[in-house]
Amino acid sequence: MxxxxxxxxxxxxxxxxxxxxxxxxxxxxxxxxxxxxxxxxxxxxxxxxxxxxxxxxxxxxxxxxxxxxxxxxxxxxxxxxxxxxxxxxxxxxxxxxxxxxxxxxxxxxxxxxxxxxxxxxxxxxxxxxxxxxxxxxxxxxxxxxxxxxxxxxxxxxxxxxxxxxxxxxxxxxxxxxxxxxxxxxxxxxxxxxxxxxxxxxxxxxxxxxxxxFSADGMEVIIHGVSAHPGFAKGKMVNAIKIASEVIAALPKDRLSPESTDKKLGFVHPTRIEGEVEKATISFIIRDFEDELLEQHENEIRTVTEKILQNYPEAKAKFVVKEQYRxxxxxxxxxxxxxxxxxxxxxxxxxxxxxxxxxxxxxxxxxxxxxxxxxxxxxxxxxxxxxxxxxxxxxxxxxxxxxxxxxxxxxxxx
CATH class of the missing domain: 3.40.630.10 (Zn peptidases)
Incomplete structure (x- = not known):
């Protein structure tokens, strides 16, 4: 040719x-x-x-x-x-x-x-x-x-x-x-x-x-309680701090882009934004098997809900959207x-x-x-x-x- x-x-x-x-x-x-x-x-x-x-x-x-x-x-x-x-x-x-x-x-x-x-x-x-x-x-x-x-x-x-x-x-x-x-x-x-x-x-x-990969996007939306910082004792529940705890609690030796290759999937926080009253963490979820996506998403839910046990006034909402298969x-x-x-x-x-x-x-x-x-x-x-x-x-x-x-x-x- x-x-x-x-x-x-x-x-x-x-x-x-x-x-x-x-x-x-x-x-x-x-x-x-x-x-x-x-x-x-x-x-x-x-x-x-x-x-x-x-x-x-x-x-x-x-x-x-x-x-x-x-x-x-x-x-x-x-x-x-x-x-x-x-x-x-x-x-x-x-x-x-x-x-x-x-x-x-x-x-x-x-x-x-x-x-x-x-x-x-x-x-x-x-x-x-x-x-x-x-x-x-x-x-x-x-x-x-x-x-x-x-x-x-x-x-x-x-x-x-x-x-x-x-x-x-x-x-x-x-x-x-x-x-x-x-x-x-x-x-x-x-x-x-x-x-x-x-x-x-x-x-x-x-x-x-x-x-x-099959792929989902997931948002964890955390609702805290806002208060004037000068008078916040016993009142404020800082959604930004809770979001930070969620990210810090994610697995570090598995289920992350930094620790996986070949056929292993991961969860990956790509964006965090918010204020005291509300913070949102955006994740991408990846795996070659569709059913494993749901397992990974449930792990994020479990981590978040465990942390929220320390903050009874806070709430979390989980939104999952299919991206591709x-x-x-x-x-x-x-x-x-x-x-x-x-x-x-x-x-x-x-x-x-x-x-x-x-x-x-x-x-x-x-x-x-x-x-x-x-x-x-x-x-x-x-x-x-x-x-x-x-x-x-x-x-x-x-x-x-x-x-x-x-x-x-x-x-x-």
């Missing part, structure tokens, strides 16, 4: 566009600046020659690579998200290409305290001789998920300009607000009109993920979706690495909305941090995988 790649040039352009999402914003997209990238992608897709290209009022970008075969092939979708994490600045990103990486620690020039160390990033050992892209030390890079966007755009360019590669209808979807859990809130699946999908939002070269339940019903992806990775000269995601993607929710949608690598690493990096060669491998996958669906039809 002789692709004249454009993925790197596209990636360097996209990461310089600030697209951070905002969890506190009620709008869709949560930040209007995400549409700045969306509008550029629409322009480029039209220039490439894609059909039915548009960006809607909610910031979703849709496009079609029309079928060029006489076979009836199920329409497949390739999807990536445009937003970057609110956890780390995405403004004024300055991408740097470190050519011919030789195993050294990478010191980022704008903040030399930010060092990407081989000992802390073991995947770097597989990058010897490759070209590594980082930010400059003051921002994240945005490879999550602009590496995926750039790979899809490069593959689109190649497929449209290489008609000898046969494929069915291929749908392109770029979403806002994935990083804040709202990436497919307002997607129009009827407009998309795809049968199966793939998010291009994975990490290690060759990785493929058809299993994710393990995509495996849906994707297992369509084994060809995974089989074809693994074959595409092999055809790209790689060893497939099936694994589970300790998190979720747009594909988690899309799967339960009727679009089975596992996740394929884009090459991004150390996401949500100033140490984020990706290699040129891994992004090019993602492009080859997308092209091979389109071919396999046509072959097997």
């Amino acid at each position: 002789n692709i004249k790649h454009t993925v790197t040039q596209r990636f360097l352009k996209y990461v310089q566009i600030d697209t951070q999402s905002d969890p506190l914003s009620p709008s869709t997209p949560s930040t209007n600046k995400q549409k700045n990238l969306g509008n550029i992608l629409v322009k480029e897709l039209k220039e490439i020659g894609a059909d039915a290209v548009e960006i809607d009022e909610n910031g979703y970008v849709y496009a079609t690579i029309p079928s060029n075969t006489d076979k009836e092939v199920p329409a497949i979708c390739f999807c990536s998200h445009m937003d970057t994490s609110p956890d780390c600045s995405g403004q004024n990103v300055k991408p740097i290409i470190h050519k011919n990486y030789q195993g050294q620690d990478i010191v980022l020039p704008d903040d030399k305290s930010i060092v990407i160390k081989l000992t802390e990033h073991p995947d770097l050992k597989d990058q010897i001789g490759n070209d590594i892209i980082t930010a400059s030390g003051t921002t994240l890079l945005g490879a999550d998920n602009k590496a995926g966007i750039a790979a899809i755009m490069d593959a689109t360019n190649y497929l449209i300009n290489t008609p000898e590669i046969k494929h069915g209808d291929i749908k392109i979807l770029f979403t806002p607000d994935e990083e804040i859990g709202r990436g497919v809130d307002k997607v129009n699946l009827q407009k998309l009109n795809a049968k199966f999908g793939y998010t291009i939002d994975g990490e290690t070269l060759g990785s493929f993920e058809d299993e994710t 393990n995509m495996k339940k849906v994707i297992a019903q369509y084994p060809q979706v995974s089989e074809y992806a693994l074959e595409a990775i092999k055809r790209s000269g790689l060893t497939p690495k099936p694994q589970s995601i300790r998190g979720g993607t747009d594909g988690s929710r899309l799967s339960f909305m009727g679009l089975p949608c596992p996740n394929i690598f884009a090459g991004e690493h150390a996401f949500h941090s100033k140490q984020e990096w990706v290699s040129v060669q891994d992004m090019e491998a993602a492009v080859r995988t997308i092209v091979n996958l389109a071919s396999i669906w046509e072959e097997r039809a």
Whole structure:
């Protein structure tokens, strides 16, 4: 496969566009600046020659690579998200290409305290001789998920300009607000009109993920008693202090992100706010088994209620909201979706690495909305941090995988 790649040039352009999402914003997209990238992608897709290209009022970008075969092939979708994490600045990103990486620690020039160390990033050992892209030390890079966007755009360019590669209808979807859990809130699946999908939002070269965490959000709302602090003896019950006790009483050697890996779930306080009279702790609850979510939530209830025994005038309310569920339940019903992806990775000269995601993607929710949608690598690493990096060669491998996958669906039809 002789692709004249454009993925790197596209990636360097996209990461310089600030697209951070905002969890506190009620709008869709949560930040209007995400549409700045969306509008550029629409322009480029039209220039490439894609059909039915548009960006809607909610910031979703849709496009079609029309079928060029006489076979009836199920329409497949390739999807990536445009937003970057609110956890780390995405403004004024300055991408740097470190050519011919030789195993050294990478010191980022704008903040030399930010060092990407081989000992802390073991995947770097597989990058010897490759070209590594980082930010400059003051921002994240945005490879999550602009590496995926750039790979899809490069593959689109190649497929449209290489008609000898046969494929069915291929749908392109770029979403806002994935990083804040709202990436497919307002997607129009009827407009998309795809049968199966793939998010291009994975990490290690060759990785493929058809299993994710299941996820709930939980709020613990503590009601105390307010009183003038000068006359509070025997009257005040400080909700902030009770909330602090709840957090301090959570397990430290288990059931936390800091103490778990592989298939172990956790509870994670992400925000605390309040006043004397009322304080709210926001949690995310994660596990691969749905029934374990309820166990974890009950543990929070037990901890809270035990502490409240010392404060008879205080009360607590617990609010649980489903966020997403393990995509495996849906994707297992369509084994060809995974089989074809693994074959595409092999055809790209790689060893497939099936694994589970300790998190979720747009594909988690899309799967339960009727679009089975596992996740394929884009090459991004150390996401949500100033140490984020990706290699040129891994992004090019993602492009080859997308092209091979389109071919396999046509072959097997």
